[in-house]
Amino acid sequence: VAADKNIEEGLAFVPKFGPDGLITAIAQDDVTAQVLMVAYMNDEALKLTLTTGNAVYFSRSRKKLWRKGEESGHVQKVKEVLVDCDQDCLILKVTVDQGQCHVGYQSCFYRKVTSGTTDKLTLVAEKVYDPAEAYRKK
């Protein structure tokens, strides 16, 4: 339909937030292309991200704005925001320091499903910092 075609082919940014008011945002390292994490934004978080240049998400568990790095110090500088065809998902190309995941890894995706299984995981990364130590400092 015409409306869909505008969304897909047009150059107006009309992000489609879900029924919960949120849009999915993927943070991808602008240098290495590694996917670091997936989080969510409400309209305010998205506006703040675009206007300040630092990634701001909406925490679904804490139900409030989450200025990435406010506790951990691991700020994400946003170089580019990409949007997909139906405008319901974003990619933030970010530059970051070491240790983006609160568990201690650079990326939240530090495990893969073990080949030939449907229920086992294999580690594919090593921790780059000790979160207990890092959060104690604050």
Place this chain on the structure above:
Amino acid sequence: VAADKNIEEGLAFVPKFGPDGLITAIAQDDVTAQVLMVAYMNDEALKLTLTTGNAVYFSRSRKKLWRKGEESGHVQKVKEVLVDCDQDCLILKVTVDQGQCHVGYQSCFYRKVTSGTTDKLTLVAEKVYDPAEAYRKK
């Protein structure tokens, strides 16, 4: 809490589907690291993906299994499935042919928010095929 720690640090794959029974899945090119698309899987789609080695999603609009490539021919061969810390998001590392997005681009993320604006988009890619032509052939 202990349960969270098992999910984050454990090696059991216990994917957390949302209230709608779906989990977010990012398809990332295994060779170029480009993010191609974001889609959703129910338990059956995930099991089929892991056991067949071809990406199978659940189409939210059509409300049924979507064997990627069944109409377009653009199958995704799955090399690896990564899961994030809280196990509510997956990355499929895939090998693909040209033209993964139905609009005609290689990736669904063919536009970026124009620098200095919050409502305009700039194209960042060129079409790699003509979808009208491709779907007419079927």
